[in-house]
Amino acid sequence: MSDKGEYRRDQNYIPDRITADGRDGWPVEAGRYRLVVARACPWANRAVIVRRLLGLEPVLSMGIAGPVHDERSWSFDLDPGGRDPVLGIERLQEAFFKRDPEYPRGITVPAFVDIPSGQVVTNDFAQMTLDMSTEWVAYHREGAPELYPEKLRDEIDDVARKVFTDVNNAVYQCGFARSQEAYEHAYHKLFNRLDWLSERLANQRYLVGDTITEADVRLFTTLVRFDAVYHGHFKCNRQKLTELPGLWAYTRDLFQTPGFGDTIDFAQIKEHYYVVHKNVNPTGIVPLGPDVSGWLTPHDREQLGGRPFGDGTPPPPPPVSERVPELA
Secondary structure (H helix, E strand, O other), X not given: OOOOOOOOOOOOOOOOOOEOOOOOOOEOOOOOEEEEEEOOOXXXXXXXXXXXXXOOOOOOXXXXXXXXXXXXXXXXXXXXXXXXXXXOOOEOHHHHHHXXXXXXXXXXXXXXXXXXXXXXXXXXXXXXXXXHHHOXXXXXXXXXXXXXXXXXXXXXXXXXXXXXXXXXXXXXXXXXXXXXXXXXXXXXXXXXXXXXXXXXXXXXOOOOOOOOOHHHHHHHHHXXXXXXXXXXXXXXXXXXXXXXXXHHHHHHHHHOOOOOHHHXXXXXXXXXXXXXXXXXXXXXXXXXXXXXXXXXOOOOHHHHOOOXXXXXXXXXXXXXXXXXXXXX
């Protein structure tokens, strides 16, 4: 927290990268690494989506932590015996301490874990998804989309920076603010950017170019959680997503695209935010709403053109073990 009560995110992550040339000591190898995520977390959700779209499931396994954690980190309470079946650990913290017994920072998802050593490789969520697109190319499925095309990278990076600062992180700055001034600053920053995004998306189907890119993945994971948690729990309440017609249609478009909505578990999302954030919701009561049936209604954004996967194809359905509850 700043002196003015403004929430400041610790962005010091383990900087190692898994690369094709293995320059950090972690070469891309099929079956060597495990992606640890939580369905509740928007930062982890990015990695889940990118893995799905690129078809990396056969070569990059995924461990799923439960939605509720304590000060010791995310735990694998969804797995039999409360242990990850591949890593054999109860808490993600164990993989961080294998890497550094004195690891001083937060234990965060997503994280790449080296299966042979049990050590975390990196939790740098922003770089992880870019590397999945650019360093894991040899293992992309046939028909995988180009999520980070070289000719559009400058624009993708620019939009992604704006989205991170003013949307992805701003919702947390609203929710965790410790002063009225800090809250109002974050609130206006958030909704000014949402208005900018609404205008940008009024005449184009996707954020950059005519296909889905990394920029869309990064915006989607915040917007899909907006009405369920950010509007009420974090006081981002100028409007609901459903009251912003352009963004609501855009988010439904992505939700109905294979690889996006099939990664979303609204029950786990709500349980995490409303139970873990005791300083925001001390009762721990999890709301029953909002109604989620609208996610499957027509969005009509096909009329703007665009090709979701470019010259590629949709991903196949997720493995049975990774499927989320279907919307009623």
